[in-house]
Amino acid sequence: MTEPAATEMTPEQTAAMMARIRRMMLIAALTTGLGMAAILVVIGYRISRSEGTAAPTDLTEMLPKGARIVSTSVANDRLVVTVEAGGVLEIRTFDARTLKPTGRLKFANQP
Numbered sequence: 001m002t003e004p005a006a007t008e009m010t011p012e013q014t015a016a017m018m019a020r021i022r023r024m025m026l027i028a029a030l031t032t033g034l035g036m037a038a039i040l041v042v043i044g045y046r047i048s049r050s051e052g053t054a055a056p057t058d059l060t061e062m063l064p065k066g067a068r069i070v071s072t073s074v075a076n077d078r079l080v081v082t083v084e085a086g087g088v089l090e091i092r093t094f095d096a097r098t099l100k101p102t103g104r105l106k107f108a109n110q111p
Contacts (some may be wrong), residue, residue: 057099061092078102 009017063069067085074080079094089107094100 059099061101 063083064085067083070082070084070089072079072081074096077096079096079099081092081094083090083092087109091105091107092101093103095102
């Protein structure tokens with residue numbers, strides 16, 4: 001069997017191959033640059049949108065007379081407090097950062 005002989009590339013072929021390699025390297029560099037720019041934009045956006053730490057808050061929430069707190073929990077930046085007052089359960093939610101009331105849900109028995 002005969003193997004094809006290796007042929008030398010002409011200067012024009014060498015120049016064309018080098019131009020192709022440069023073009024591929026430019027595309028790879030631009031893609032990498034765009035990816036890094038996107039990452040920096042996302043990081044900057046998240047830093048600018050962060051609320052930071054809230055100042056310490058000292059609040060007193062008034063409960064009805066004879067009421068007692070049954071349970072407390074934290075869920076998704078919300079403080080959830082279950083209160084029992086006169087046989088009626090009530091769930092109160094507060095923003096965990098500011099402690100401002102965000103909702104109230106009452107449970108009562110049907111007469």
